[in-house]
Amino acid sequence: MSARTSDLGIAGAVPDVAAPRGGRLAGRGTALAALLIFLVLAVLPPVAVAVDDPFLVVTATRIIVFAIAALSLDLVLGYGAMVSFGHAAFLGLGAYAVAILSSHGISDILVQGVVAVAASALFALVTGAISLRTKGVYFIMITLAFGQMAYFFMVSLSAYGGDDGLTLAGRSTLFGLPILRSDHALFYLSLGVLAAAFVGLRALTLSRFGRVLRGTKENPVRMQAIGFQPFAFQLTAYVIAGALAGLAGVLLANQAEFVSPAYMSWQRSGELIVMVVLGGMGTLVGAIGGAIALLLLEDWLAHFSEHWKLGLGVFLVLLVLFTRGGIVGGVERLFGRTRP
Template sequence: MKSSLNVSAVVAAIVIAGLVLLPVYSNLTGNIFVLTLFTRIVILALSAVSLNLILGYGGMPSFGHAAYLGIGGYAVGILAQEGIGSGYAQFAVALAASATFALVIGALSLRTRGVYFIMITLAFAQMAYYIASGLARYGGDDGLTIYKRSDFGSLINLNDRVHFYYLCLACLLGTVLLVWRIVNSRFGLVVQGLRSNEQRMQAIGFPAKRYKLACFVIAGTLCGLSGALLADNTDFVSPAVMYWTRSGDLMVMVILGGMGSLFGPVVGAVVYLLLEEFLSQITEYWALIMGPLLLLIVLFGRGGIMGLLGRLNRG
C-alpha cells in the first residue's frame, strides 16, 4: 500500500509540475495552441474532480452533471449580455445558480437509487438543455456569444492567456485541495460510509439524505465554477455544453483516471482529452479508435490509471 501511494504521489507531482510549467514552454516555443488546449483540459478536469466527489466517494452516479457546466456558463453569458461585466457578480451568480439547481435535483433524485437515480439526473439535465435551447433572447440553439470576458479589475486580466490559464489552474488545484479536505473530514467519512452501507449508517443515527444532499450541492457548485471559466475561455456558451453526452465524457474521465482517487480525475481528463485531440488529427473516425482503447483500459485497468499504476508497482 505504501509503494502504491508513492507511485500515485509521483504521478500527481509530475502532472502538477507539467501543468505549472506549461506556459513557460508555450512562451519559449511560441506554441499558443498547446496553452489553449490545456486551458480547456484544466477546466474540464475541474468538472471531473467535482463529479468524482459524488461518484467516486459518494456512490451517486449522476448522469446530468454537465448541466452545471451550462448553468455556470449561461450565468456569465446572460449577465454579460445584459451589461453586467463584473466577474465578481458573474461568478457569484454562476455558483449560486448551480447550487440552487443541484439542491432541487438532489432533493428529488436522492429519494431513489441505482438506475432510477441515473435516469432522474439525466432527465433534469435534458430539461435544462431544452430550456436553454428555447432562450431565443440569448441565442437559443445557436448559442450566445460573449463579447467581453469577466472583469476582475486590477486583480487579474482574463484577456491575457497566461493569466487566465493560471486562474483556471489555481481553481483546479484549489478544488482538489477542497475535495481532499472534505473526504478526510468527519462529513466526508460519513458520505463514504453511506456509499458502503447506507442502512447501517442510518441505523447508528446519521441522516443519510442530508449528508448526501450536501455533498451533491457542493459538487454541483464546483462544476458551476468550471462552467463559468469555460464560458470565458471560449467566449461562447451554447446548450450543447449541457447535453447528456458531455456528462458521459465527464464520467469517462473519472472512471479512466480512477474513481475515488484524489488526483485520478485530473489524470483521466488529461489522458482522455489528449487522446481525443491526437486521434481527431489523424482521422475523422477517431471515435472508432477511442472507444476500444477506453474499453481496454477499463477492462484491464480496474481502478483506472491510478489503480493500474499501483498494481504494476506492487508486481
C-alpha cells in the same frame, strides 16, 4: 441508540466500512501525484512561448477546466456512488451565468462567479433532493431527465442564442480591469482554481464528512443504524459538486468566449463520467488524470480519422476490461500496490 454510540464518529464506529482506500495513491501518493501534475502544468506557458506555440496554453486551459468539472463529479460518483448523468447541466449553468450577465453589461468575474455558483448550487439542491429519493438506474434516469430539461430550456431561450449558442463580447473583468484578456492569465487562474478545488475536496473526503459519505456508499443501512442520515450527507455532496461544476463553467465560458446548450447535453455528462472512470474513481487525482488523458487522446485520434470516436470507444472498453481502477489503479500496480 445511545448518545454514546452516536458520538463515536465514523472512525470509531465503522472503521472497516469507511476507512480510506489503501494503495500508494490513496494516501500521501495522491498529494504527490497531484503536485507533480500541477508543476508540469505550471511550466506550460513558458514552454509554449519557447516553442512558439500559443495554442498549447489554450488546450491546457480547456483541459484544466474539464478537470475541475471531473473533480466535482468524482465527489458524488467516486465517493458517494451517485451516478449522475446530468452533471454537465451545472457546468452549462455556470457558463450561461457568465454569458447572460455579460450580455447585460455585467462583466465582473466576482459577480459572475457568485451568481454562477449560487445558480448551480440551487439547481443541485432542488434536483438532488428529488433524485436522491431514488436509487440505482432510477437515479441515473432522473438525473438524465433533469439535465435534458436544463438543456432544452437553454435551447428555448432565443434571446440568448437558443440552439446556436451565444458569443461573449469579451472575457470577464475584475473591477473593470481586463485581467483575463491574456490566455496566460486565464490559464493560471484556472490552474489556481483546480489546485484549490483539489486541496479542498481532499480535505473534505478525509474529514468526518468524507468518512460518512464513503460509509453511505459501502453500507448505508449500517450508517443509518449508528445515527447518520445518508440522504443529508449525499445531498450536501451533490450540492458541493454542482457548485464546483458551475465554477468550472465560469472558466469554460471565458476560455471559449462562447456558450452553447451543448455544454449541458447528456453526451457532455457522459464524457465527464468517462474521465472519472478512466482516471480512477474515488481518488480525486484520477479525475484530473482522466480529464488530461481523455482530451489528449481525443485530439490525437482526431488526426488519424474522422471516425476517431470508434477508436476511442474500443480503447475505453479495453481499459475497463483489463485495467481495474483506471489509470490510478494501473499506477498502483506498477508500484506493486493494490487497493482493497
